[in-house]
Amino acid sequence: MTERLEDIAIAMVADGKGLLAADESSGTIKKRFDTIGLDSTEESRRDYREMLFRSEEAMKSYISGVILYDETIRQSAADGTKLTDIIKAAGSIPGIKVDAGAKPLAGFPGETITEGLDGLRERLAEYHKLGARFAKWRGVISISDGLPTWGAVKQNAQALARYAALCQEAGIVPIVEPEVLMDGKPGDHSIDRCYEVTEWVLKTVFAELYDARVVLEGMILKPNMVIDGKNARKASVEEVAEKTVRCLKSTVPATVPGIAFLSGGQSDEEATAHLSAMNAAYQMPWKLTFSYGRALQAAALKAWGGKPENVAAGQRAFAHRARMNALAATGGWKEDLEKAA
Numbered sequence: 001m002t003e004r005l006e007d008i009a010i011a012m013v014a015d016g017k018g019l020l021a022a023d024e025s026s027g028t029i030k031k032r033f034d035t036i037g038l039d040s041t042e043e044s045r046r047d048y049r050e051m052l053f054r055s056e057e058a059m060k061s062y063i064s065g066v067i068l069y070d071e072t073i074r075q076s077a078a079d080g081t082k083l084t085d086i087i088k089a090a091g092s093i094p095g096i097k098v099d100a101g102a103k104p105l106a107g108f109p110g111e112t113i114t115e116g117l118d119g120l121r122e123r124l125a126e127y128h129k130l131g132a133r134f135a136k137w138r139g140v141i142s143i144s145d146g147l148p149t150w151g152a153v154k155q156n157a158q159a160l161a162r163y164a165a166l167c168q169e170a171g172i173v174p175i176v177e178p179e180v181l182m183d184g185k186p187g188d189h190s191i192d193r194c195y196e197v198t199e200w201v202l203k204t205v206f207a208e209l210y211d212a213r214v215v216l217e218g219m220i221l222k223p224n225m226v227i228d229g230k231n232a233r234k235a236s237v238e239e240v241a242e243k244t245v246r247c248l249k250s251t252v253p254a255t256v257p258g259i260a261f262l263s264g265g266q267s268d269e270e271a272t273a274h275l276s277a278m279n280a281a282y283q284m285p286w287k288l289t290f291s292y293g294r295a296l297q298a299a300a301l302k303a304w305g306g307k308p309e310n311v312a313a314g315q316r317a318f319a320h321r322a323r324m325n326a327l328a329a330t331g332g333w334k335e336d337l338e339k340a341a
């Protein structure tokens with residue numbers, strides 16, 4: 001039976017479910033493990049991710065898909081079961097990060113271009129065999145005086161579009177992630193500047209997707225929220241929700257089935273509150289859910305602390321955050337639920 005891209009995309013944003021971004025590259029996972037004083041080794045990375053994927057209740061009820069890293073999609077659990085089989089057994093879909101990271105963009109000081117297009121067709125064919133049914137590529141846009149430039153916005157959008165077209169050719173749903181950083185340097189930009197840049201970036205990305213003949217029904221968008229820079233004042237939850245929804249409505253075609261936000265350095269509860277406020281207050285043509293890395297994992301990582309005896313505590317922390325975000329995906333999260341837990 002052939003799997004239709006449209007059906008995979010719809011399943012990825014099923015009601016009250018969202019994506020777990022567990023695709024930290026080696027450098028990023030090392031940074032995360034440093035916070036709990038744990039060495040990043042092939043085994044510790046496996047143990048950590050196995051703990052998350054074996055959180056049965058959370059995976060079955062709240063997580064529609066998991067974004068994996070190249071190492072993880074090939075890894076097996078301590079008992080020899082493939083990690084992808086654990087994910088599938090929970091009714092969740094394995095996905096894969098296929099970009100090779102953001103590298104300095106020649107001629108554009110302070111800006112980056114995401115690499116990884118060379119050989120991508122062949123890699124996608126292999127990932128499909130390994131069980132991946134969706135992929136992810138992240139373009140990174142920084143805000144500072146005079147940045148971003150048109151050159152960087154355009155080149156990142158073109159790379160995202162070429163990646164997305166290759167994914168669809170391979171029967172893989174592309175998650176298109178153009179991230180306007182909130183925690184870049186200096187990070188003191190206002191929410192209105194974030195709005196302006198995000199709108200520009202999304203308009204450019206959808207123009208490039210159109211030129212590349214990407215089928216919008218078979219993709220998911222992973223954007224940043226419209227939010228103040230990390231070192232600026234903090235807008236209210238209502239303001240973030242209103243500006244984010246307005247920006248998305250003016251840039252994202254209604255045929256896109258779903259939008260799954262990145263958390264980008266927001267605290268766990270902020271990321272949940274913002275998502276819930278959008279879903280509670282606005283009518284939208286697409287599903288709005290989460291594809292969080294840090295905001296889904298930070299509490300679990302801390303509770304686990306790299307110790308086998310803390311696996312159950314880590315899983316409880318993960319299940320709680322997954323449930324809170326699943327509620328937010330339908331607008332039903334309340335602050336009291338955090339306190340009660």
Ligand SMILES: O=P(O)(O)OC[C@H]1O[C@](O)(COP(=O)(O)O)[C@@H](O)[C@@H]1O
Nearest residue numbers: 021023024025028263264292293294
């Ligand atoms: O290691 P990388 O490639 O820099 O990716 C960083 C992370 O950014 C994300 O795109 C979003 O994560 P956050 O929700 O933590 O911002 C994840 O999918 C990914 O793991």
